[in-house]
Amino acid sequence: MISRVLAADVPAHIGARIRVAGWVHRRRELKSVTFLVIRDRSGLVQIVLPESDVPEETVVEVEGVVIASVQAPGGAEITEPVVTPLSEPAQAPPFDLYRPNLNATLPTILDNAPVALRHPKARAAFTITAASVAGYRAALDEMSFTEIHTPKIVETATESGATVFGIDYFGRRAYLAQSPQFFKQSLVGVFERVYEVGPVFRAEPHDTTRHLAQYTSLDAELGFITDHHDVMAVLRKAIAGMVGSVKTRAVKALNLLEIRLPEVPEIIPEVHFTDALELVGAPADEPDLAPAHERALSEWAMSEHGSEFLFVTGYPMRKRPFYTHPDPARPGHSNSFDLLFRGVELVTGGQRLHRYSDYLAVLQDPEPYRGYLDAFKHGMPPHGGFALGLERWTARLVDAPNIRQTTLFPRDLTRLSP
Ligand code: AMO
16 A cells, blocks of 8 residues: 555645545535545645545545645645545534634533544644643753652642542542642652643632633742742743744644744843732732733733733732742742733742741641651752643633633533533
């Protein structure tokens, strides 16, 4: 059998007999001729034949001769084809995959995710996600971080106790990990610099456009820092690596979605939490930033610094988890930060407590954290880290109004399938 040629490479084979394989993306019947557009992972190619009744989304193999054709996508088409169906669809999708956009509501798209994701634009967002992760890994590898894989079934909540999923673990109470927080901190004691790309779980009680019950967290943690600014410098490099990777690996997706990638400034502007409240006109005793504040601050960063990224530092200690390191110079504030990107919080991070005695001082009941605290008993360097929400990142890159559009199979308050 002749070997398979990808759709995008067909124009390079004019005059040759070739074999392509894929899905019937579109069937167009004219009076005396039928056009089948075949879709594979590389793109589309047109087949011309006298007649055909294969329905769209049939999986086919086609052998035929390539000729130049100015009207065909890519400037070439396949004639004299022998079309062999490999799998016939049992049902037509509830939308036309060949139209420029999926004309369906978000619930319909999500209910039919396995087929909706075949739409070139729906799929493109996920090639951008994949390129982002490749860039993240490359950037951290370059900075001599070690990739780790930590348990997702855990003994205690790490973030807010309100958003943890409890499970039955052989008759004991266990939880789905909200973050690899404790593990990544312990492993600084082993590798000094670690990162993880993995799923995390949040029992988010609200139905919002930026929260999922399961999302992908890009975590990092590093030792021997002076303060959170060392962490922020690593994060900047990681994001520059992600943008650079998308630029080179996801060219087709970028063009298809007409995406404008952000510039990552050499120095990302930074504003202290107290000044941020003042900038947005919020009361000085406000413990956190509301989504509207984050949008306003992003606008300010753009107009004042020409940056789509903004670090907000020094969040109040009372709103940060117990492992957060206080700011020695500003009582009540922490050495922590959020990174805002295009109006939303994309990353949270900061310096952590690193002495065993500090943890004993902040934890009313250290018993549930015994496993975690062991690392600190045996000596831990000053350290810190961050976590970036992957689906939020892609949503902001492709300007998707809802995070579910950049999640393959979203999990939320009501959705458990597909
Ligand atoms: P935090 O809880 O702020 O921090 O989460 C970090 C980042 O993860 C994303 N994110 C979410 N994305 C989708 N759905 C959700 N429900 C959701 N919740 C959070 C956001 C957020 O900025 N352990 C700390 C990180 C650290 O300090 O290293 C943590 O998990 O983009």
